[in-house]
Amino acid sequence: MNIKLVVVGKLKEKYFKDGINEYAKRLSRFCKFKIVQVPDEKAPETLSQAEMDDVMDKEGTRILAKIKDREYVIALAIQGEELTSEQFAKKIQDLTTYGHSDITFVIGGSLGLAPKVLKRANFELSFGRFTLPHQLMRLVLTEQIYRAFMINSGSPYHK
Template identity: 80%
Template sequence: MNIKFVVVGKLKEKYFKQGIEEYAKRLSRFCKFSIVEVPDEKAPESMSQAEMDQVMAAEGERILSKIKDREYVYALAILGKERSSEEFAKELKDLTTYGHSDITFVIGGSLGLTPAVLQRANTQISFGRFTLPHQLMRLVLTEQVYRAFMINEGSPYHK
């Protein structure tokens, strides 16, 4: 199984990198895990809606260029479907059972994801209505993917 994150922007904070590296190491016994960073579009603090749409479109094109047709795609979106850790674990298990061995998670830039990226996604997932820094979301998502594997293994990690 291949798990890939396609994310906008570079991870700058060392402590986030260290946390993700730890979970990536743990994930290596379950899957091939990778993170693909696409450049974020430089944008001024205050923008018109047209400028925001332009920034999102550029980032969206970069994201879509990193996704292959066979990949099952989760887009992280505030309006996506919330799942419990157990539901998420079952979903990942079912995907692999039914032939989806390439699973991709997309985390957009600070302005979100374009309709084109959301349409390409097979499903949208939400971690609640909180707004979290994208760097922190990478760490949270990595941990939740690891937790899903541990749940499916029947490990006490989840308790």
């Protein structure tokens, strides 16, 4: 099984890198896990809606270039479906059972994901209505993927 995160922007904070690396190392016994970073689009603090759409579109093109046709894509989107950890684990298990061995998660930049990325997604996942920094979301998502594998293996880790 292959799990890939396609993310916008570089991770700068060492504490996020350390946490993600720890969970990635733990995940290696369950799957091939990798993170693919695409450059974020430089933009001033205040943007018009057209400028925001342009930034998201350019980032979206970069994201889509990293996704193959056979990959099952889960986009992280605030308007997506909220799952418990157990439901998330079952979703991953069901995907592998039904022949989806390549699962790709997408985390957008600070403005979110372009409509064309959401259109390509097979599923939209929300971690709640909070807005979280996309760097923190990488760590939270990586931990939840690990937790899902631990739940599916019957481990008491997730309690």
